[in-house]
Amino acid sequence: MTHERTRELYDRALSVLPGGVNSAVRAAPQPYPLFVEKGIGGHVVDADGTRYVDWIQGLGPLLLGHDLPESVTAAIQRRTAEGPLFGMPTELEVDHAEFVARHVPSVEMLRFVNSGTEATVSAVRLARAVTGRNKVVVMQGGYHGAQESTLVEGDADHPKPSTNGIPQSFAKHTLPVPFNDAEAAKHVFEEHGDDIACVLVEPVQANAGIAYPVDGYHETVRELCDDHGSLLVWDEVITGFRVGGLQCAQGKFGIDPDLTTFGKIIGGGFPVGAIGGKTEYVEQFTPSGDTFQAGTFSGHPVTMAAGLETLQFAAENDVYEHVNDLGRQLREGLCDIVADQAPGYTVVGTDSIFKLMFTRADSPPQGDSCSNGCRQDASCARFDECPKRGTDVGRMETDRYARLFRPAMREQGILVSQNQYEANFVSYGHTKDDVERTLEAYRDCL
């Protein structure tokens, strides 16, 4: 395996791109990131011509893998040839919005934007406008994009910006609480209930390990929002059209959020985001309402074509059966390997996301009830030690993951998530053979 051209490209990149990349996580791989030439099915080929099984899948958007079906490619090419965008509405935006509203239980109306970040920015603005309140409850270790209201850490009593460049006077409106802790949620509403515009929460925390909700958690948060007149905003940027299939995670868990943010899969691999929800709220965006929201590229015809054709393909083919089945095979296979070789580690994930968490648990291995990924089963011997929230990841064997495990997997031709926080994604382009090769590599590298 040579890395000559990749090294050369990274060397050049360091001079003109901060850290050599355009999004921070891409620089995480040791000793340096690989540069991609092209994708094929569930694989990528790097600048030196080496082919890898790719579980990064664009960090989530690529439900169908790298080879898009003919219907998707044809729609993208047709839209591009007819002029990329107009600044005037097109039929495609209506078709795509109708598709999402038809399948996602809580969504009656939506506004398309260009990224998940833009979606959460606009959802928070809308919630503040609707309620006339300022405070936003977020989950510690959650991720809602690179925006001022959510790049906040600490706790509800001492929130502080999690990055330079955000004033404390912004951060003080954000109340971080631990995910999966119903008592903490009740407490923050007791203290601040009348000032809380919304709770912003991922259904399954999927940007810092993968934390499945404990029984009843989301129901409690839904009730608290109802009791205090706050909006419940589900951030389904990762889980949307992945967890729970076409009905998304809210269908799977049976929760009815007021607003939902989307991104990733709904653009079919192109930049996208959307804020969906009840008409009474969403129509408060300009021009039907008074909450300003706009974007030159919003509802971009090429993106709309790619996203809609992707979802239609998924609706008409065995996409979710395929990806969820391979996801299950990976999680079950990993549980077996871990029981033999690393009993302290925890297999997490659901549907087509998976991850091996490098936990330091002393208790017995995961029980059978969680052989398809940790389900927060209260009767499991590991219940107390299994990761409950994103912040738990920081206590794990980060160096072992980053310096030993991931580079060894890469040497075997398998690309797993670029740091120990991100999830791995199964696509329609992956095969049973990819799963077997991957499990074999885990067996060798752990």
Ligand SMILES: *Cc1c(COP(=O)(O)O)cnc(C)c1O
């Ligand atoms: C990726 C992600 C975002 C941010 O989306 P971008 O398109 O990267 O701006 C927001 N929320 C969640 C849950 C995400 O996974």
